[in-house]
Amino acid sequence: MADITLKSISKKFKKDIALDNINLTVRDKEFFVIFGPAGAGKTTLLNVIAGLYLPDYGNVYLNGEYFNHVEPEDRNIAMVFEDYALYPHLTVFENIASPLRSPKYKELNEIIEKEVTRVARILKIDHLLERNISELSNGQRQRVGLGRALVRTPNVFLMDEPITHLDAKLRHQMRAELKEMQKNLDTTTIYVTHDYLEALSLGDKIAILNEGKIEQIGTPDDIYYYPHNEFVASSFGEPEINFFDAIITEDKQLSIFEEAEIQDIPEKVKSKLDESVRSVRVGIRPKDIKYSFTKENDYSVECSVYSFEPLGAKAVFTVEKDGNQIRLVVPSVLQIDMDQPVYIELDINKAMFFGTDEINFLSKFIKDAKGEVVWQS
Numbered sequence: 001m002a003d004i005t006l007k008s009i010s011k012k013f014k015k016d017i018a019l020d021n022i023n024l025t026v027r028d029k030e031f032f033v034i035f036g037p038a039g040a041g042k043t044t045l046l047n048v049i050a051g052l053y054l055p056d057y058g059n060v061y062l063n064g065e066y067f068n069h070v071e072p073e074d075r076n077i078a079m080v081f082e083d084y085a086l087y088p089h090l091t092v093f094e095n096i097a098s099p100l101r102s103p104k105y106k107e108l109n110e111i112i113e114k115e116v117t118r119v120a121r122i123l124k125i126d127h128l129l130e131r132n133i134s135e136l137s138n139g140q141r142q143r144v145g146l147g148r149a150l151v152r153t154p155n156v157f158l159m160d161e162p163i164t165h166l167d168a169k170l171r172h173q174m175r176a177e178l179k180e181m182q183k184n185l186d187t188t189t190i191y192v193t194h195d196y197l198e199a200l201s202l203g204d205k206i207a208i209l210n211e212g213k214i215e216q217i218g219t220p221d222d223i224y225y226y227p228h229n230e231f232v233a234s235s236f237g238e239p240e241i242n243f244f245d246a247i248i249t250e251d252k253q254l255s256i257f258e259e260a261e262i263q264d265i266p267e268k269v270k271s272k273l274d275e276s277v278r279s280v281r282v283g284i285r286p287k288d289i290k291y292s293f294t295k296e297n298d299y300s301v302e303c304s305v306y307s308f309e310p311l312g313a314k315a316v317f318t319v320e321k322d323g324n325q326i327r328l329v330v331p332s333v334l335q336i337d338m339d340q341p342v343y344i345e346l347d348i349n350k351a352m353f354f355g356t357d358e359i360n361f362l363s364k365f366i367k368d369a370k371g372e373v374v375w376q377s
């Protein structure tokens with residue numbers, strides 16, 4: 001069993017703050033995803049957990065025990081990196097077996113045989129064991145890299161973008177396989193990615209990191225449906241969510257476009273709106289905007305066509321209103337005349353409401369006695 005807790009972790013490189021007061025707990029057997037853009041601090045965080053970097057401030061605990069002073073090689077943590085440095089002159093079997101032959105783990109041949117076969121089966125490379133690394137595809141090499149980490153039954157797996165280099169089709173396949181593999185492994189895993197689909201599909205929990213700070217921690221549903229702020233909402237979803245400035249009227253109704261009818265605010269949002277709130281930001285995902293080519297009701301507004309980008313069965317249709325671009329998802333068979341007017345209607349029941357400070361009115365978080373944000377799961 002292995003759970004990991006980070007308390008108030010901060011790390012600087014000269015003047016660059018890579019991690020800024022990180023607090024999180026990864027529970028035993030959880031698949032915990034760390035998601036964030038380039039330079040967010042994801043790899044630094046893994047290195048702190050692995051013991052490769054000492055934090056400037058804060059503590060790491062394993063199963064509640066203070067862990068900062070434990071040397072990396074004594075942590076029993078296995079790391080899988082994006083560039084899986086394999087031994088090119090050895091077979092797949094020998095590559096996977098290599099950690100078990102190291103002086104630290106020196107295992108009997110019989111045990112090595114059993115373990116390598118077990119891992120190779122999980123990764124579906126058992127038919128490749130006698131091949132040389134040079135005879136493998138990139139995807140197969142990636143699996144050998146994973147196999148080499150899996151063979152050790154560590155306390156924790158740390159995976160740093162392990163499938164980023166694969167082409168889209170293979171990545172999709174590996175994503176499904178990683179998920180299946182995780183069920184069989186039963187080992188706490190911390191997985192770094194900047195791919196939001198990977199985060200949503202693999203994570204039991206996701207922590208969103210941005211400029212060294214945690215923006216939100218939650219289940220994939222929490223993150224997608226209750227993003228804590230505009231940064232999180234924009235990071236999950238393709239095409240990106242649309243934001244509108246809107247006015248709350250005296251009788252608590254919503255006005256987004258001057259020429260459209262004001263609308264009722266969904267009850268659950270209304271009850272959270274303070275009397276003094278007069279302006280909000282409304283976030284609506286592209287799939288939640290209806291379109292038509294004739295005006296159908298008083299809630300729709302006229303826009304002009306900006307662009308039409310077919311992507312297989314679906315297309316991204318961008319329209320323009322008062323100089324702002326609004327993204328919609330439509331079937332790609334739609335015939336669009338660039339000069340025709342288009343009417344859009346926002347599905348307010350699917351909208352997210354953010355304050356002018358970009359914080360979502362409905363996201364689940366509380367503040368502790370010190371005023372620090374504590375995420376509810």
Ligand SMILES: Nc1ncnc2c1ncn2[C@@H]1O[C@H](COP(=O)(O)OP(=O)(O)OP(=O)(O)O)[C@@H](O)[C@H]1O
Pocket residue numbers: 013016017018036037038039040041042043044045194
């Ligand atoms: N060894 C180092 N020396 C100096 N600065 C560093 C070092 N490692 C990371 N940084 C800086 O710390 C910040 C966080 O880097 P980190 O590699 O952790 O981000 P990341 O989220 O993993 O990014 P990416 O997705 O691009 O790998 C960046 O500003 C980076 O330039």
